[in-house]
Amino acid sequence: MSAVFEVINLKKAFGGLVVTNDVSLSMMAGDRVALIGPNGAGKTTFVNLVTGALKPSSGEVRLRNEPVTRIGPTGRVQRGLVRSFQVTRLFQCMTPAEHLGLAVLQRTGKSAQLHGNFLTRPAVMEEVDDLLERLGLYALAHRKVREIAYGQQRLLELAIALALKPSVLLLDEPAAGVPQSDTGRIEDALANLPADLAVLMIEHDMDLVFRFAKRVIVLATGTIIFDGLPADVTKDARVREAYLGSYANAGLNA
């Protein structure tokens, strides 16, 4: 089986500050990987390099063997690399059904045809209904985003990402800010992601990492210091040293 996603010797420096230092990794279809690291380790920069929001100083990003390093964010989405949207990207006066309808039109290259009520088109409606059902949002389909709870907004982000039919999904702290009472629904949605989807989740919550990931990658000062099984990460001397004194050390001791 060949990799769906590869990062090869990726480097990024801001002036003299090297923030991503020779990072290489690959993922297969169906992988469930957590990317963790102390504050300032370079996780956000790494995601920005991978999605095309930032240009690397050197190195390569490949999707299904195709180099995409010189392709912009939209081209990478079209090739199957999708990052979960932040809640702040949702339109407060639009409904979940409208968000998902637009995402489906975007994916199918029909977003220029926004005349009329696109949600009445059978092909769009069928897909939107299916996504709403899968993410437990069906009853909220036609409510404004501003009227729905934060946890449900985060589920909507996930639904939008899935509407783009990714082969690689980058999730940035999918349960952050969600009240404890609603995190179970997010975790259920994560557990029910398509089996062949490769998922890379950036997460600080170690309990969620251990429940979700089959593999953990630890980034510290821009370098991968661990890439292996969740059961081994807490025992690793370099990982413990990187987290020493940081807030997450407690999680690693768990």
Ligand SMILES: Nc1ncnc2c1ncn2[C@@H]1O[C@H](COP(=O)(O)OP(=O)(O)OP(=O)(O)O)[C@@H](O)[C@H]1O
């Ligand atoms: N545009 C920039 N110019 C200069 N330095 C930057 C820039 N963006 C990030 N950095 C620096 O790069 C380092 C890594 O930052 P980054 O935000 O990628 O880390 P992170 O692991 O996502 O941190 P956190 O977990 O706190 O969000 C930090 O030292 C940060 O100050």
